[in-house]
Amino acid sequence: MIIKGKVHKFGDNINTDEIIPAPYLVTTDMKELGKHCMEGIDASFAKKVQQGDIIVAGKNFGCGSSREHAPLAILGCGISLVIAGSFARIFYRNCINVGLPILTSGEIHKNTRSGDILEVDLLKGEIKNITQNKSFQVSAFPPLLQEIIKAGGLMKWYSLNKQLESRK
């Protein structure tokens, strides 16, 4: 699975109130949430994003509330991948569960500028910064998470296992 897109860079400790402010939590519609993505930190962010773009952030991305509306807003506004130095744990599992691709790397944050073009092979964990002609390698997901990611999220993984069980 190859992802190619333009980088939007953020700093450390970006919290879910910034990703999607609480007053917008009155809907579960991904597109509607996407219109307000990152509004707590950059009111015009959603307008700047082109389908397939990539967020690169520092450490503890997605800290704070457990709202799954945060990864949904990111997906809804067209972001294809988030690479951060580290992720807050509830946000991390929410991304795996809803099928928003993520990678953990502090090196990328240090070596990437806003507007750079990245090409990422998700399964191999290979990241190429096309603009700066640099390559990076990040570690792969543990087996259980790979299974969930390959299925396309937790509910699809659940359905898949249900089907397997009923065939037994």
Place this chain on the structure above:
Amino acid sequence: MNITEKILASHCGKKEVAAGEFILADVDIALGNDITAPLAIEEIEKLKAKSLPHPEKIVLVADHFTPNKDKESANQCLKVKNFAKKYNVKNFFELGCGGIEHALLPEEGFIMPGNLIIGADSHTCSYGALGAFATGVGSTDLAFAMLSGKIWLKVPESMKFVYHGKLNDWVTSKDLILYTIGDIGVDGADYKAMEFEGEVIRKLSVDGRLTMCNMAIEAGGKSGIIAPDKITLDYIKQFKVPKGKVGIFESDKDAKYANVKEYDVGKIEPQVAFPHLPSNTKGVSEAKNINLDQVVIGSCTNGRLEDLRIAAKILKGKKVHANTRTIIIPATQKIYLQALKEGLMEIFINAGAVVSPPTCGPCIGGHMGVLAKDEKCLATTNRNFIGRMGDKESEVYLGSPAVAAASAVKGRIAHPEEVASRKKKL
């Protein structure tokens, strides 16, 4: 093994688990609210599930935007109510039946020591106060748990925090946890279980312990936990028929910890977290000349009876400052009623504070006390992120109910001893 590893092992049919291991564990209670449950409900409806295997293990609470703040939030509550009816979820707490989830569940006896609790709300970690493993998850996790009774988990590493010595006047569990977060930072315990120990913890009431474990997430913690003792067991005795199995676990002497932190609480004064992170903590004596437009006493962190009693002790016979709107939010209907019986509500109203029905309301900038541009608020809540309580250019300071009540009287951030005599100390 430590207490967290023991509880997790007992929930996945293993004799032992170790930090870093991935497990599929059995869930004792799965919790959702009016904001997070709708997403989970949509997932379940997509699969056209006819029934749920364990509806008695599901608790749904309408608390975040209730009383419904607008028609969209009314629709979300209705969605949860209809789902509960359709799938026979008896433990649905609507407005008037319950209150803020993390005060409500322990009060209703849903949390027992040794249980594994997941909740689609980050402050689910509160329940570690009763010796349970409890962690916040997302809506899809909630859907999966409702359908399968299970949750995928990485066994966390544990960090131990030991509190020694004697608490100074007016220092509460809120101050201990704010101090700790200030020490280790907002990601200081990322992915880890925070185990609280020491003679100071052993003297804390269940209300005080809930406050400490509630804010584990503000240091990035997966959970907070306090091993059960006589205080825990006395608390659960009130439930004649426990809703779950009780499991008393404690950490082995040779249990592994990623880190052990020891604190002498005698060095800690009441704490205030400055904008815009819960880790920006300072002693209240360093918070000089910060005038306040609003004070909020409530939330899943500090809206319990003990909190209201402390606030009333300070506000009795006093008036809140003319420039400082003061909002008091009892966390549940039961707490509200008990406070009423004890005469606390009369004290608050006579002091010029307003009493709101149980709700998360202003803590998430929903309603019932949202801030305007440039306004400053001191709140007993748990987060002071940019715009958390309203306008992006407003400021939230976090503190204990004692600091909040004293600050309401002074109209600026104040030490409780500026307002109440030492004789009234806790």
